[in-house]
Amino acid sequence: MAEVPGARAELDRLGRDLRAALVKLVEDLTPGTDLGLLPLGEPAVVDWHEPLGYRYSTTFRGHRPAGVAAAGIVPRAARSLGRAGWEVLEPAEDEEGGKGGEPEWATDDTGDRYRLTARHPDGNVVELRVDAYGSAVLFLGRTPVTALYEPREFRWPEPVRTSATLAPGHLLCYECDGLGACDCCGGRGWLPSEPHGRGRCPQCATRRVCPICRGAGELALSQLSAYQRTQYPELSP
Ligand SMILES: [Zn+2]
Ligand SMILES: [Zn+2]
Incomplete structure (x- = not known):
């Protein structure tokens, strides 16, 4: 497969930036968490149209410190991300949809968690889900979808047998x-x-x-x- 020049290096840069932003967020909001467990792995195919679309994505689970209210986590994250140049999305702009008009840190439809989605101008997206009752805080991050290889044209295969190459019988x-x-x-x-x-x-x-x-x-x-x-x-x- 022919690589798109520079595409992998750019996606890797976005992946490193995404990881750094998540590390900072995790350290701010759920201090004491083992960051060795924050892997990016390899970019995965998420769009199977040609050319295939790849992105890095990662999920990380932290725990809210005792004495910090669940409802307070998302506004703190919004301020911290805003200072670093991230745009906090209205629910209607959220990729996964949502009802417009509510503040972003309203509980979701189920009322079980608080949510926030923010996008960096370079296309990276982070998402926070805070359990309203337990202590779990879920951090999700994804880079933009990127074509790493030129589109591949499909060629119909050659037959493995013809009437001239049949085995006896x-x-x-x-x-x-x-x-x-x-x-x-x-x-x-x-x-x-x-x-x-x-x-x-x-x-x-x-x-x-x-x-x-x-x-x-x-x-x-x-x-x-x-x-x-x-x-x-x-x-x-
Ligand atoms: Zn088939
Ligand atoms: Zn056959």
């Missing part, structure tokens, strides 16, 4: 005609689909090979079932 598979790969998806295991860009192939269910010959492209004449023989007009009596 074999016939071309009646389903895939020698292709070997699943002839519905072309061996990808998926088909283009909305909204995520890909959907499981209904014929091979991600196994990628022809379900009749299991990838061989040919079938042994001596092992054909009565039904399979009807697929070959030349075998009819």
Whole structure:
């Protein structure tokens, strides 16, 4: 796959900035938490349309110190993020939706937690969820979705068998005609689909090979079932 020049370096920079912002937030709001547990890992594919869209995301759980009210956490986070140049989003702007008009630190629909979502001008997003009754504070972060590779054009595979290369006593598979790969998806295991860009192939269910010959492209004449023989007009009596 051809890399998009500079895209990975830029995404890595955004990932480092995101982690640094989360570390600061965690230290401010839930001090004493083990930050060794705040991993970013590798960027993952979140948009399966070509070109594939990658991003870093991470989730971290801290605990509210004794004596700090749950309702006080989100306004403190909003001030701290605001000072660092983050924009606190109104619920209506929140990627996951929400009801407009309420202050961002209102409890959510269930009333079980307080929420805040903030976006940095560079596209990073952090989200806070504060348990209204327990002590848990959930910190979530995600970078913008980024194409790391040029779009790949799909090429239909070459057949594994042709009438010229059949093994002795074999016939071309009646389903895939020698292709070997699943002839519905072309061996990808998926088909283009909305909204995520890909959907499981209904014929091979991600196994990628022809379900009749299991990838061989040919079938042994001596092992054909009565039904399979009807697929070959030349075998009819
Ligand atoms: Zn398939
Ligand atoms: Zn086949």
